[in-house]
């Protein structure tokens with residue numbers, strides 16, 4: 001096969017965005033045809049089909065699988081539907097790109113991995129940040145040993161004043177999992193684990209903060225309380241310990257008052273050097289990546305000139321997924337890595353709830369209930 005027929009399930013923001021969206025980026029590839037879309041919101045689906053000239057429109061993914069003859073799908077629905085829809089597609093012999101998070105429980109993620117193995121189809125988790133020019137450059141430095149043995153990482157995403165309305169699915173426990181830890185927290189966790197080479201996690205200690213409606217409240221927070229109490233956390237922090245003594249400190253906030261723009265960072269400390277990666281809004285564009293080390297016995301610090309391909313990370317990610325499905329590449333993101341991310345986020349919430357560190361793997365009793373899976377399946 002040298003061409004791929006693709007269906008998109010869930011055609012909201014990330015499916016349709018002109019720069020980052022799945023549909024525009026697939027349409028830019030000459031060995032791909034977007035043949036069908038499916039969205040529970042029929043009017044939205046028809047609007048998107050007209051806008052992008054997509055011939056077949058459905059309101060249920062199973063109808064799409066029965067009628068549209070797709071080789072692969074992108075799943076870009078609310079989080080709680082990722083697992084049941086992915087399993088449904090894999091069981092029908094269709095390759096799957098599922099947006100992050102892969103799933104909301106370890107059990108769901110395991111089911112997906114098993115379905116991919118049984119069908120021998122691609123299961124790819126959308127981690128577009130691994131496809132950025134700067135993160136790829138840093139990963140290469142780590143792989144080449146520039147920093148020596150990286151024993152510590154610290155990463156975070158601090159977002160100012162963006163507490164979502166509690167009417168959005170992003171702040172619904174049932175649909176999003178919980179709060180921003182599943183969203184921007186997972187992105188930074190995945191990047192950090194990737195840089196560290198996905199070492200085995202031994203324990204996780206987490207804390208979350210759920211905002212309360214009080215008379216003393218910064219004005220930018222007041223508008224978020226269209227319901228009370230606020231349903232999910234606005235910030236979280238975690239210490240993750242790995243086999244062999246390495247560790248990661250992770251923090252996330254959607255109510256940071258430290259800056260007017262998002263502060264997104266990743267720091268790596270190694271036995272031969274250290275590196276810091278920041279978003280361009282927080283540093284001059286030529287200082288996004290800074291490396292500290294030693295040369296000829298002297299301390300030195302430099303800002304590498306990063307490659308500037310101009311290719312957006314999502315476009316590179318989708319190119320990679322298509323090449324995977326066509327058997328041309330090895331996966332940059334494996335299902336097992338997606339599963340590890342899910343396991344750690346689940347453990348952070350569990351630890352926060354219990355008030356002490358938890359060991360991984362979580363036992364089955366804490367790793368997602370059958371009831372939750374069945375309810376998501378029914379909705380999908």
Ligand SMILES: NC(=O)c1ccc[n+]([C@@H]2O[C@H](COP(=O)([O-])OP(=O)(O)OC[C@H]3O[C@@H](n4cnc5c(N)ncnc54)[C@H](O)[C@@H]3O)[C@@H](O)[C@H]2O)c1
Nearest residue numbers: 010011012013014038039040041076077078079099100380
């Ligand atoms: N990788 C990234 O950069 C990135 C960015 C944004 C969102 N995301 C992820 O993409 C997913 C979607 O986010 P979004 O911002 O596009 O959300 P959105 O709310 O804009 O879109 C979701 C769409 O799914 C549809 N939908 C709901 N239930 C459905 C069902 N049963 N079958 C088919 N369609 C259904 C909704 O009608 C809506 O059109 C989330 O999981 C999110 O975490 C990833």
